[in-house]
Amino acid sequence: MKYKKTALWIFLAAGSAGLVFIFGAVPGKSAVPPQAEIVQPAPEQTGQKPELPQQEPESAEPESGPAAPAPEMASAHFEMAEYQCDCAGLCDGWPARMNPVLLERIEALREYYGLPVVITSGVRCESRNTEVGGVAWSFHKRGDAADLYCPGVAVGDLAQTAKDLGMNVLPYYASGYIHVEV
Template sequence: MRLNDLRVSLHFSLREFECPCCHRVRLHPLLLVRLEELREAWGRPLLLTSGYRCDPHNARVGGVPKSAHRLGLAADVAVPGEDQEAFVLAAADAHFHRILPHCDRGYVHLAVDAGAS
């Protein structure tokens, strides 16, 4: 076992959300609840390509300075371009506050708003 090797919900481990450079992690419970809801509706595993990002990592990958990834409020999910339209609808049904498809890059950015619920 290693750091963050911990199941935090039915389908996700804390490790999937950690920053790849420093293994630090912040995860808002609301993000996890929404992802589980989406996982159930989508019916297939969700591969996270980015969860929490520390400031240096966020800068390296070209994230905006106020990125929700820095706060544990966002995750990017690998989705093939041809499935993104259906995935975006499923994410809207799962009540994500921000859904940004990146068809050409094969992922969808999902974020929750901690101020809402």
């Protein structure tokens, strides 16, 4: 029995030493030694008011350089780039000009709902139109059509509103967007 108690004490001592080695501290003791309190010297009594540190004047220009030019807007809520051909460089992006009447009516659609309207396809070059399976007489090639959707608005409701605003509409219910043209 005497050897069992001795073995137990050796085991406990070795375990404690292992904890100190692993954690760098004895259980129940703080591993961080107490720091001496640092006392700041009192400022000299000169009778003068203390001065605030000088701040560097703010630069008139942002650090990242001059601001980018504002994008060309098609209307209040749409940039012209949203209507640009997305053929990845097969054309200059503008094989035709967008019809201003179409732009006004799409803006009216956006105003009606007060929600963003996402243009998925605007003007198309011949190559892009063929790539997406567009018909040979596509209004997209003339700048007279756009495909769009409005998150949170059902395709049928969006189609009816577009029709009420004077656009010809082809709803694509399964794909979740409408084709509008003038």
